[in-house]
Amino acid sequence: MPREGTGPDFIEALARGLEVITAFAPHRPAMSLSEVAAATGLARPTARRILLTLQELGYVRAASGGGGFVLTPRVLELGVAYVRSMGLWDVARPHMEELSGRTGESCSIAQLDGPDIVYVARVAVPKIVTLAVQIGTRFPALQTSLGKVLLAALAPEEAGAVLAEPSRSGLEPRWRPAPEERDAELRQVRARGWALTDEQLARGIRSVAVPLRDGTGRVVAALNVNTHAAETSVEHLLDHHLPLLLQAAGEISADFARLETVPHVTHAAQPRG
Missing domain, CATH: 1.10.10.10 (Winged helix-like DNA-binding domain superfamily/Winged helix DNA-binding domain)
Structure with a gap:
């Protein structure tokens, strides 16, 4: 530049x-x-x-x-520079498209920004949903399956500190747990490796999410399948969609890890005259 x-x-x-x-x-x-x-x-x-x-x-x-x-994901507000810097969309897109085709549902990737999640990639299926979602949409993390996965990847004290910050989503969620209930929920997510939300953010929204990891095993994002509660039961979401979601997440994480091993050519900056 x-x-x-x-x-x-x-x-x-x-x-x-x-x-x-x-x-x-x-x-x-x-x-x-x-x-x-x-x-x-x-x-x-x-x-x-x-x-x-x-x-x-x-x-x-x-x-x-x-x-x-x-x-931070707020760079998305300037355009797509943040997504491209992470390489997530290019890596995830074919897997997300296949996942959406096999489930017949929308799927998304989000990352944590303070107490909120920010959507950084999405393959959408046209359906009437309670809340509109697009790249850059922000929701309170604790009430979403994506956010639960990302919060569970943090140390408990760090998650508590993050959730003590005010949300910038402008949305009032339906589920507002006490700290003890919140911590128990995140412990469960941490133990089983996936998260479910059932109309905790808003009526009609039911989803399941799993982590995406880099080559070191660090959680860098979360991937979900989102459904309408009136159309998809919790049982079908977990019995049918979750195995496909876990498979897609594993493939995306593996591809992302391989991408990180590709040598990068760096250019020395020109000294200022």
Whole structure:
């Protein structure tokens, strides 16, 4: 990305901010301040100010374990840069299309952003549903099967801290459990490896979700099959759809792990003149 525009209206600070966002890539989802500065050719103080500004705006967050910074799903609001940086859609699309064809239902991938989930990929089947879903849609995590899977992947104390934050979804869920009931639900999800929601978010929504993992086994997203409660029983959802969902998740995770092993060519940033 050029740092000097061709006209008087070019804003260099904006260009630098976008350059920092696009520095994150599949082979380097977490970057330290020094790595961001090196990748962009920016001075460390400049890179630091940009990262802190993006963090305050919600586009990056501190990586767990003090490992620098990572993008957040809010980058989706700028376009599809976040999805492409993770490679999830390209990897998942054929498996999701097959899963949707075999179940006759919509399926989605979401990731956690604070106490909410954000949809990052979806194959939809035309049906009348209570809530419209598209890429970038945000729901409270605890009341969705996708969110339960992602929350269960966190340490219990971390999940509790995340859920103490206010949701930005603007939706009031039907199920509002006490902490003891919530923790018991997440323990069950953690133990069995999948999550069910039965009209806990809104009437008519019933779904089951499983985790998607990278090559290290870390949960990077969740995949679900969504049904209408009036059409699909819990028994059919678990007996028929769940095995197909687990198969698709395993294939997506395996493909994603293979993608991570592909060598990436890096280009040294040009020093500023």
